[in-house]
Amino acid sequence: MKLALAACTALVLASGAAAAEPPQLTVYAAASLTEVLPRIDARQRYSFGGSNQLAFQVRQGAPADVFMSASPEFTQALFKDGLVERPHRFCSNKLVLAVPRSNPAGLRTVFDLKRKDVKLVVGTARVPVGSYTRIVLRKLAMTSVLTKVVSEEPDVKSIVGKIALGQADAGFVYTTDVRAASDRIRAIAIPPWAQPKVHYEVAVVRSSEHRAAARAWIARLSQGRARRLLRASGFGIK
């Protein structure tokens, strides 16, 4: 009898726990988070792309619960227009010059871009990685190498793809992208003084039906396991 009661209680508790399980969230996230987010939490639904295009989709009423941008520009603009809740910074990143493992153009430093005949791929001026790239080139006084650009890509993973396939000789991407594709590309460092401030922001979308769950999910991003995984992937954590 006691055993049956215990079993009943267990069953009730289990079903209660099942009902209280948080809903699956739809997370719109910068393309550079493609590898790390599913590793942090594989249960959510992710849509990866250029932060500018994702922000546009949120503006158009896309069914996102959480928006994660590779630049505060887009989260802050949406916040100002009342479309997302107050954004939080949760990690940072660095830019590198990526080359194919075989390095066909023989680049050794970022300054070699000026001398050599290279096929360079960058992001469009609008996508965060593209605007960071232009900041770096301004700081290095090397904006003239933009004439060697053979393609402007809509997001950072498209740049990585063009380099990994050997179509392009070099491209500016995040250090985390090179780690994720280290079997095919490698990084050439950019001097620290030329680095832009690359901050990632995350915000709950106001039109979401799961705002409480989305806030809880965001809070977990700053906890031990998520932070460890972000750092292991090469992201900067305060």
Add this chain to the structure above:
Amino acid sequence: MNVRRAAFSAALTASTAIVIAFLLLPVVAIFVDVPPGQLLDGLRSDAAAEALRVTVKTNVIALALVLLFGTPAAYQLARRRFRGRALVVTLVELPLVLPPAVAGVGLLAAFGTLGLLGGTLDALGVSIAFTQTAVVMAVAFVASPFYIRTAIAAFEAVDPALLDAARTLGAGPGRVFVRVALPLAASGLGAGAALAFARGVGEFGATIMFAGSLRGVTQTLSLAIYELFDVDFDAALAVSALLVVVSGTLLLVAKLLPTWTRSPSTFLSGSVRSTSS
């Protein structure tokens, strides 16, 4: 019974109305969202003007190549009966149903730097990546089946007796092709070319994967829309409106060409006379 018949007829009408509304609304919306004056301003933007230039240039070259190689190939496939012909025709038609992203991956795997022919091309000093050649190849790959399919049908519709008559009157096979088969199939070939051109102008997926996107070099109108839509939606609308007009015109040409020239008797006697003269 009458009620049933009326209900069926009403259901047909309703379905037709839904289909037309659904298919037309997005097209109409492009023109309604932005006033015509603003549409023209959008087209005057540098990005749109350069994309138009790139699109016209690459598509004219691609179409010329498709016509040059596709017409004899279609003639051959229409005239000759050989084992595996159905298979060959199906293979030629394959890009028609292939997802553009697959076309992009395929072109990279074949002609990319690390692709099948990449090493050979590299040895020859040819680099296709990120050039207008890559755009032309992507366009030709996705558009040629539209032409070749229609061209095969057009050549098949030519009465073989006329070709045989030309032969017996002393015309060589080349002359029969140029002076008899081509004029007789002309309207069908024109319709196919218009369809292929329309498909080529709209090409997106294979182009962005194989050729990349750079303003003034490889950025076609479709790619420009993709780059513009979140920055300047009005400009994206303007370019879209232009493409609607171009595509609509091409479809109309493809539809009307066969009917314009449908006076077979005069057409046929004229051609045959010219070959025998």
